[in-house]
Amino acid sequence: MKVLVAVKRVVDYNVKVRPKADGTDVDTANVKMSINPFCEIAVEEAVRLKEKGVVSEIVAVSMGPKQCQEQIRTALALGADRGIQVETDAELQPLAVAKCLKAIVDKEEPQLVILGKQSIDGDNNQTGQMLAALAGMGQGTFASEVNVADGSVKVTREVDGGLQTVELTLPAVVTTDLRLNEPRYASLPNIMKAKKKPLDTTTPEDLGVDIAPRTKTLKVEPPAERQAGIKVADVAELVEKLKSEAKVI
Amino acid sequence: MSILVIAEHDNAELKGATLNTIAAAKAIGGDIEVLVAGSGCGAVAEAAAKVEGVSKVLAADNAAYEHQLAENVAKLVADLGKNYSHVLAPATTTGKNMLPRAAALLDVQPISDIIAVESPDTFKRPIYAGNVIATVQSSDAIKVISVRTTAFDAVAAEGGSAAVESVDIADDAGVSKFVGEELAESDRPELTAAKVVISGGRGMQNGDNFELLYKVADKLGAAVGASRAAVDAGFVPNDMQVGQTGKIVAPDLYIAVGISGAIQHLAGMKDSKVIVAINKDEEAPIFSVADYGLVADLFDAVPELETKL
Ligand SMILES: Cc1cc2nc3c(=O)[nH]c(=O)nc-3n(C[C@H](O)[C@H](O)[C@H](O)COP(=O)(O)OP(=O)(O)OC[C@H]3O[C@@H](n4cnc5c(N)ncnc54)[C@H](O)[C@@H]3O)c2cc1C
Ligand SMILES: Cc1cc2nc3c(=O)[nH]c(=O)nc-3n(C[C@H](O)[C@H](O)[C@H](O)COP(=O)(O)OP(=O)(O)OC[C@H]3O[C@@H](n4cnc5c(N)ncnc54)[C@H](O)[C@@H]3O)c2cc1C
Numbered sequence: 305m306k307v308l309v310a311v312k313r314v315v316d317y318n319v320k321v322r323p324k325a326d327g328t329d330v331d332t333a334n335v336k337m338s339i340n341p342f343c344e345i346a347v348e349e350a351v352r353l354k355e356k357g358v359v360s361e362i363v364a365v366s367m368g369p370k371q372c373q374e375q376i377r378t379a380l381a382l383g384a385d386r387g388i389q390v391e392t393d394a395e396l397q398p399l400a401v402a403k404c405l406k407a408i409v410d411k412e413e414p415q416l417v418i419l420g421k422q423s424i425d426g427d428n429n430q431t432g433q434m435l436a437a438l439a440g441m442g443q444g445t446f447a448s449e450v451n452v453a454d455g456s457v458k459v460t461r462e463v464d465g466g467l468q469t470v471e472l473t474l475p476a477v478v479t480t481d482l483r484l485n486e487p488r489y490a491s492l493p494n495i496m497k498a499k500k501k502p503l504d505t506t507t508p509e510d511l512g513v514d515i516a517p518r519t520k521t522l523k524v525e526p527p528a529e530r531q532a533g534i535k536v537a538d539v540a541e542l543v544e545k546l547k548s549e550a551k552v553i
Numbered sequence: 554m555s556i557l558v559i560a561e562h563d564n565a566e567l568k569g570a571t572l573n574t575i576a577a578a579k580a581i582g583g584d585i586e587v588l589v590a591g592s593g594c595g596a597v598a599e600a601a602a603k604v605e606g607v608s609k610v611l612a613a614d615n616a617a618y619e620h621q622l623a624e625n626v627a628k629l630v631a632d633l634g635k636n637y638s639h640v641l642a643p644a645t646t647t648g649k650n651m652l653p654r655a656a657a658l659l660d661v662q663p664i665s666d667i668i669a670v671e672s673p674d675t676f677k678r679p680i681y682a683g684n685v686i687a688t689v690q691s692s693d694a695i696k697v698i699s700v701r702t703t704a705f706d707a708v709a710a711e712g713g714s715a716a717v718e719s720v721d722i723a724d725d726a727g728v729s730k731f732v733g734e735e736l737a738e739s740d741r742p743e744l745t746a747a748k749v750v751i752s753g754g755r756g757m758q759n760g761d762n763f764e765l766l767y768k769v770a771d772k773l774g775a776a777v778g779a780s781r782a783a784v785d786a787g788f789v790p791n792d793m794q795v796g797q798t799g800k801i802v803a804p805d806l807y808i809a810v811g812i813s814g815a816i817q818h819l820a821g822m823k824d825s826k827v828i829v830a831i832n833k834d835e836e837a838p839i840f841s842v843a844d845y846g847l848v849a850d851l852f853d854a855v856p857e858l859e860t861k862l
Pocket of ligand 1: 310311312313328329330340342343365366367368393394395396397398401418419420421422423424425426427428429430431432521524680687
């Protein structure tokens with residue numbers, strides 16, 4: 305069966321981003337960009353399913369400016385077979401991304417679509433659920449275990465109270481949590497091979513999707529800074545401060 | 554304006570997160586109605602009717618909603634949501650799973666995890682692990698919003714007397730099935746609602762050593778949390794993870810033990826009123842947000858803390 309994986313280009317998780325001084329946007333000039341960590345886990349899961357013989361083809365999709373081809377190439381180096389870029393320089397919101405993915409799902413007819421549960425820039429945690437709604441598929445979000453059996457997939461989900469397992473009819477959507485797997489590193493030969501794998505580009509217009517934003521960011525600002533406090537000398541001083549100064553115990 | 558709040562519950566009990574979400578609804582202003590979708594959830598609907606500020610409770614009691622399967626509940630929420638200006642749910646794993654699905658069915662771009670209401674169409678929400686706060690305005694006719702519960706003080710659970718109306722829609726999408734669950738049993742308070750939280754990180758070395766934290770927690774009536782590193786290493790289960798991709802907590806007192814203070818961890822606890830850090834490395838970034846820092850070996854400091862409390 306075929307799997308579609310969504311990979312997003314985001315600011316690397318080690319970078320501490322800051323709002324621009326005029327508060328119009330986040331300053332992402334010259335910062336390191338990477339594949340969203342949750343998307344990397346999505347690719348890894350697809351590759352493992354292929355290694356188990358469950359999956360025959362992995363298609364990696366990314367939406368965004370030309371540079372997001374780098375993240376598709378990363379996915380290809382990790383084991384995806386071909387890539388599709390939906391090229392646009394416009395701001396993309398999750399509903400628009402979900403609609404583009406839905407159009408690609410209609411064409412490619414994958415049995416499984418794997419996405420990250422959230423991207424570490426927008427922190428929306430929406431796209432997978434919205435794609436599942438638009439495609440009329442079941443959704444296994446925040447997955448820590450995925451088992452495909454004929455015609456269905458069992459997904460163990462990380463929920464507030466612990467773990468929940470659901471069974472979904474295929475085709476279905478899965479979004480990854482951190483503990484689903486530990487992604488491998490791409491080897492140099494695989495990075496070289498990835499350069500020759502097919503990568504098609506299309507656009508939201510070609511897919512017939514209206515990506516006009518529905519929300520507008522009026523302002524971005526840093527959160528209220530916490531002042532570093534004091535160092536206490538020992539446990540006795542700590543307990544005394546918590547009792548008489550902070551009054552929290 | 555009329556606002557539909559989706560209740561968080563387990564068919565037996567109305568969860569506190571609902572009260573924080575109703576508080577956000579009050580900040581928006583307008584008529585507040587609560588949807589209780591579940592199975593055998595009559596007691597929950599009764600409890601919701603007593604909440605301060607609620608004008609009506611819609612009870613959708615059907616087997617299809619028993620386990621809050623998003624495929625079924627989202628359809629119901631989209632069906633009902635058409636009649637409201639706002640649809641709100643707490644940003645719990647249940648809310649985050651269901652709400653975007655309902656929004657897509659309504660052709661709405663939802664707004665996740667709001668921490669403040671600026672006006673009925675404008676909200677603040679954290680992005681980039683809380684390093685940036687964005688003010689966003691929605692142009693959709695229906696605003697679909699998940700609420701960061703720690704950012705809104707709960708409304709009173711008593712004082713209201715709303716009518717309960719039953720809803721006869723049985724949406725079963727037929728594409729998903731509940732198989733089972735493993736829920737953590739604990740006598741300690743819930744992480745996201747506790748007044749005091751004590752969390753352990755990789756510095757704890759193993760799961761058995763968390764016993765040190767449980768002892769302190771029991772003296773303080775605290776919940777116990779963990780860093781991702783501690784969860785990944787298998788010291789404790791995933792539902793204890795605090796951070797950008799775990800639970801967001803904002804207790805009166807947060808005690809971080811053997812946690813370095815990565816931004817992803819800080820994202821989950823830096824709104825706590827008072828932060829204490831115990832770490833043997835005086836350069837650890839956690840000290841830059843701690844009100845009280847103790848540079849010490851945790852295996853000396855934590856047992857001593859327990860005896861001094
Ligand atoms: C102030 C501000 C300004 C912005 N300006 C721009 C801008 O000019 N241009 C711009 O492109 N973005 C911009 N963004 C980012 C944009 O808003 C987010 O990318 C968008 O909201 C998607 O949300 P998300 O990635 O958090 O979705 P989530 O729902 O958290 O993403 C979950 C998963 O969906 C998949 N996914 C999401 N997006 C893509 C994608 N593009 N391609 C492939 N898979 C994807 C991934 O698998 C991802 O793990 C801006 C954000 C802010 C806050
Ligand atoms: C996409 C993504 C999402 C993430 N989400 C989260 C999240 O939600 N929550 C989260 O916590 N992390 C998250 N992380 C991981 C995060 O980046 C850090 O790796 C993690 O928080 C580190 O955990 P730690 O502080 O326990 O471990 P470490 O960084 O290894 O720190 C251990 C600390 O213990 C101290 N120590 C060791 N021994 C002792 C002793 N005997 N006495 C006193 N102190 C001692 C050390 O000095 C050190 O500071 C995420 C990462 C990524 C990439």
